[in-house]
Amino acid sequence: MSLLEINNLNIDYLTEEADVHALRGITLSLEKGDSIGLVGETGAGKTTTALSILGLLPPQQSAVRGGEIKWRGDDLLKKSSKDLEAVRGKEIAMIFQDPMTSLNPLIKVDEQVAEMIRLHDKKLSKKDSLRLALQQLLSVGIQAERCNEYPHQFSGGMKQRVVIAMALACSPNLLIADEPTTALDVTIQSQVLELMKTLIKENGTTLIMITHDLGIVSELCETIAIMYAGEILELATKDQLFDNPMHPYTHGLLASIPDVTVEKERLATLPGLPPEPTEDIKGCSFTPRCSRCIDRCRNERPVLSEEEKNHSLACFNPYRKS
Amino acid sequence: MSTKINFIPFIKRLSRSKTAFFGLIFLCFMLLVAIFAGVIAPYAFSEQDLLNTLATPSMEHPFGTDEFGRDVLSRIIYGSRISLLVGFISVAIALVFGGFLGAVAGFFGGRTDHYIMRVMDVFLAIPQLLFAISVAATLGPGLGNLMLAVGVAAIPQYARVVRAGVLSIRSLDYIEASTASGGGKFYIIFKHILPNCAAPLIVQSTLGVAFAILVAAGLSFIGLGLEPPNPEWGAMLSTGREYIRDFPHLTIFPGLAIMLTILSLNFLGDGLRDVLDPKLRR
Amino acid sequence: MLKYTFKRILGVIPVLMGVTFLVFTMLHLTPGDPARIILGEQASLESVQGLRDQMGLNDNFFLQFFRYCGNAVTGDLGRSYSTNRPVFSELLSAFPYTLQLATMSIAIALLLGIPFGIISSIRQYSLFDNIVTSLAMVGISIPVFWSGLLLILLFSVHLRILPPSGGSGFISMIMPAATLAAQSVAVITRMTRSSMLEIVRQDFVRTARSKGANERHVIVRHALPNALVPVITITGIQFGRLLGGAVLTEIVFSIPGVGRLLVSAIQMRDYPMVQGGVLFIAVAFCLVNLGVDLLYAYLDPRIKSQYK
Numbered sequence: 001m002s003l004l005e006i007n008n009l010n011i012d013y014l015t016e017e018a019d020v021h022a023l024r025g026i027t028l029s030l031e032k033g034d035s036i037g038l039v040g041e042t043g044a045g046k047t048t049t050a051l052s053i054l055g056l057l058p059p060q061q062s063a064v065r066g067g068e069i070k071w072r073g074d075d076l077l078k079k080s081s082k083d084l085e086a087v088r089g090k091e092i093a094m095i096f097q098d099p100m101t102s103l104n105p106l107i108k109v110d111e112q113v114a115e116m117i118r119l120h121d122k123k124l125s126k127k128d129s130l131r132l133a134l135q136q137l138l139s140v141g142i143q144a145e146r147c148n149e150y151p152h153q154f155s156g157g158m159k160q161r162v163v164i165a166m167a168l169a170c171s172p173n174l175l176i177a178d179e180p181t182t183a184l185d186v187t188i189q190s191q192v193l194e195l196m197k198t199l200i201k202e203n204g205t206t207l208i209m210i211t212h213d214l215g216i217v218s219e220l221c222e223t224i225a226i227m228y229a230g231e232i233l234e235l236a237t238k239d240q241l242f243d244n245p246m247h248p249y250t251h252g253l254l255a256s257i258p259d260v261t262v263e264k265e266r267l268a269t270l271p272g273l274p275p276e277p278t279e280d281i282k283g284c285s286f287t288p289r290c291s292r293c294i295d296r297c298r299n300e301r302p303v304l305s306e307e308e309k310n311h312s313l314a315c316f317n318p319y320r321k322s
Numbered sequence: 323m324s325t326k327i328n329f330i331p332f333i334k335r336l337s338r339s340k341t342a343f344f345g346l347i348f349l350c351f352m353l354l355v356a357i358f359a360g361v362i363a364p365y366a367f368s369e370q371d372l373l374n375t376l377a378t379p380s381m382e383h384p385f386g387t388d389e390f391g392r393d394v395l396s397r398i399i400y401g402s403r404i405s406l407l408v409g410f411i412s413v414a415i416a417l418v419f420g421g422f423l424g425a426v427a428g429f430f431g432g433r434t435d436h437y438i439m440r441v442m443d444v445f446l447a448i449p450q451l452l453f454a455i456s457v458a459a460t461l462g463p464g465l466g467n468l469m470l471a472v473g474v475a476a477i478p479q480y481a482r483v484v485r486a487g488v489l490s491i492r493s494l495d496y497i498e499a500s501t502a503s504g505g506g507k508f509y510i511i512f513k514h515i516l517p518n519c520a521a522p523l524i525v526q527s528t529l530g531v532a533f534a535i536l537v538a539a540g541l542s543f544i545g546l547g548l549e550p551p552n553p554e555w556g557a558m559l560s561t562g563r564e565y566i567r568d569f570p571h572l573t574i575f576p577g578l579a580i581m582l583t584i585l586s587l588n589f590l591g592d593g594l595r596d597v598l599d600p601k602l603r604r
Numbered sequence: 605m606l607k608y609t610f611k612r613i614l615g616v617i618p619v620l621m622g623v624t625f626l627v628f629t630m631l632h633l634t635p636g637d638p639a640r641i642i643l644g645e646q647a648s649l650e651s652v653q654g655l656r657d658q659m660g661l662n663d664n665f666f667l668q669f670f671r672y673c674g675n676a677v678t679g680d681l682g683r684s685y686s687t688n689r690p691v692f693s694e695l696l697s698a699f700p701y702t703l704q705l706a707t708m709s710i711a712i713a714l715l716l717g718i719p720f721g722i723i724s725s726i727r728q729y730s731l732f733d734n735i736v737t738s739l740a741m742v743g744i745s746i747p748v749f750w751s752g753l754l755l756i757l758l759f760s761v762h763l764r765i766l767p768p769s770g771g772s773g774f775i776s777m778i779m780p781a782a783t784l785a786a787q788s789v790a791v792i793t794r795m796t797r798s799s800m801l802e803i804v805r806q807d808f809v810r811t812a813r814s815k816g817a818n819e820r821h822v823i824v825r826h827a828l829p830n831a832l833v834p835v836i837t838i839t840g841i842q843f844g845r846l847l848g849g850a851v852l853t854e855i856v857f858s859i860p861g862v863g864r865l866l867v868s869a870i871q872m873r874d875y876p877m878v879q880g881g882v883l884f885i886a887v888a889f890c891l892v893n894l895g896v897d898l899l900y901a902y903l904d905p906r907i908k909s910q911y912k
Contacts, residue, residue, distance in 0.1 A: 116816075452848050543855075
């Protein structure tokens with residue numbers, strides 16, 4: 001039994017005008033100790049995937065249109081809110097994108113970490129939980145004397161360290177990190193990534209990393225899923241993906257990464273824009289931008305299937321190493 | 323912040339809120355009543371029927387008559403002219419002076435801003451109703467003085483709204499561009515900045531008219547507004563108070579007129595805020 | 605924090621000077637000679653002139669103004685023309701009524717407004733929310749001098765369970781307080797609701813949910829304290845408004861408070877009383893606002909740290 005298994009998940013956001021198809025049939029499975037990176041442009045459905053796992057989608061503005069999210073065999077979508085609360089934080093924890101806004105401004109940071117611990121261990125006294133929180137904060141490199149300060153007294157990088165300490169406080173089995181470094185300065189980015197890398201290795205935490213930066217993914221993740229318009233187009237190990245990108249979209253993405261060793265006139269770009277998220281797409285969603293599209297792509301939807309060992313693909317006419 | 327408001331979709335969005343739509347319809351109704359008061363009202367507002375004083379509502383006098391036998395319905399109909407006029411004119415006064423002060427303060431900044439806003443602080447330290455009462459007492463009774471009193475008391479609020487609006491867009495590129503291309507300061511204020519404060523000002527003004535009507539009625543209620551026999555709603559209530567024990571219709575109907583007019587303006591203002599304020603737009 | 609408090613108190617002084625100057629000027633512009641008012645129409649020109657000299661009314665305007673300010677600092681606001689008692693002591697004896705009225709009203713407003721606002725925001729667009737938001741709008745729109753009269757009509761004339769006038773104990777203040785509170789209930793409900801709706805969308809609330817906190821904990825521990833910060837400000841503004849704006853309510857219910865004192869002073873052209881009354885209310889208003897700002901700084905660590 002996989003740790004996490006997402007099957008054909010479809011999620012719509014409801015607006016007054018039309019339903020926005022955020023996820024169009026995501027299928028993904030994770031074993032313990034895996035580390036997977038979800039990579040894609042804004043609007044590809046990365047964050048929606050993460051929020052749906054935790055059941056944190058806004059209830060009135062979103063609807064699950066089918067599929068299941070199995071956590072250790074139980075469908076999270078069918079769980080009661082009470083059962084979900086026991087999973088959140090304790091078994092699956094999440095780090096959000098913007099550390100500036102993801103901490104409560106009126107509560108001291110150690111108490112925010114301690115709250116996480118207490119929520120999942122009701123018998124623990126406040127004092128003991130604060131002591132554990134202090135240890136946790138020390139482990140992410142925050143000085144002891146700063147632990148009872150308020151979030152606004154911390155820099156962005158420090159705040160993200162607090163968020164990481166909080167997320168890992170209950171030693172979760174799965175950690176979802178949603179662009180944890182996007183809001184930070186480049187130098188701080190690498191420090192935070194290094195910290196995450198160490199902590200994940202130490203605890204053997206399973207990781208889902210969300211980013212649009214292939215560089216960050218390659219540092220932390222073994223597997224990469226390329227997402228586009230609410231679908232996964234290509235899923236492969238890091239090495240296979242970089243050595244042998246098969247989907248035309250992945251190809252384009254890799255070609256657009258600047259390579260300082262090669263002198264080029266200008267960077268390769270992908271022409272066109274992603275499809276309207278409200279559109280119902282019959283064939284492959286990448287067709288309008290695809291240079292290798294064939295007739296079949298317009299009428300039939302390619303399904304993610306294993307092309308080689310550990311390399312799945314949703315494409316009728318992929319690139320192949322000749 | 324966009325200045326252009328397309329009328330048709332605007333009305334459509336506005337009428338999505340039932341309450342705002344009610345506000346708009348009722349306000350239009352009141353405006354028509356005020357304009358055509360002479361045609362609609364069954365009697366003249368000062369026509370006395372001394373044989374029929376303090377009559378309870380009947381077919382002849384749907385809202386009854388007052389202590390001089392004047393038809394209450396007709397007086398309320400004519401009273402709408404006064405209330406709406408005071409409401410709109412006083413807000414216009416506040417808007418012109420407050421808007422100008424706020425625009426100057428926000429645009430020039432520095433010392434100018436400091437001094438203008440300190441003066442506004444002084445005005446704001448006196449509760450608005452009390453300030454209006456003081457001004458009304460200084461100026462004496464009369465329609466013009468009433469408008470002035472209510473309007474002057476509201477100046478600081480508009481100054482604040484406009485100043486905030488100016489500050490938020492003063493540093494934007496197209497203002498810089500206009501300055502660079504040699505636009506005079508006042509030209510820029512009127513041509514570029516004020517139109518961009520339109521949205522919050524429209525909302526504030528709608529709610530302001532409601533509040534102005536309330537304050538004006540309050541002033542008349544304590545005898546500082548219009549003198550008799552003008553059919554002012556607040557003054558009618560003041561009379562009604564004396565007869566409340568036996569003739570409550572003198573209290574109920576004028577009060578209802580005040581409340582419904584203010585309510586419709588407030589509903590409309592709230593609806594406008596939802597439509598015009600992009601931050602709150604869903 | 606202490607430095608901040610001190611700075612804020614110093615900041616109030618010029619505002620009060622400004623208020624005094626404003627009222628002083630306005631009364632100066634009002635037609636009518638105070639000496640004539642005191643002595644009556646029959647008094648001779650000489651005796652009026654004599655009194656004017658005695659009162660310092662022939663002095664330079666600014667001299668009069670600074671003399672007034674100087675006296676005001678020592679608590680001397682002059683004597684009422686109509687009762688000949690010191691203005692300050694008249695105000696002090698009227699103030700408890702206004703204070704009681706305002707305090708009761710703000711208590712009602714908080715007790716009703718905050719829970720209504722919270723429930724309304726949690727159940728946004730539900731029937732309850734629609735009813736509450738519509739009623740809140742009615743509360744803002746209803747003139748106190750009408751709702752007060754309607755309450756008198758119902759509870760005093762028909763049901764005969766409450767006295768029609770206030771100012772004689774707690775029971776007599778129930779109706780006036782309820783009348784005056786209507787608008788504040790509405791304002792606080794709306795503020796709580798919109799503040800909650802805004803806070804609930806914030807990232808840290810999502811963080812709290814992701815920690816596995818239940819909905820109740822998320823609301824009570826995370827959303828509410830943050831949402832109440834602006835509610836405190838608006839409560840302060842409301843309280844100030846109630847202290848100064850209770851005029852109409854005091855008149856409807858014949859409560860001998862500061863507002864009613866002031867209006868009758870205006871009607872009797874009792875200038876020192878008017879001047880003192882407006883100044884008194886402005887001081888109360890400023891002090892309440894000052895208190896709110898300090899409380900705000902105390903409660904919100906972000907502001908607090910700016911003034912350490």
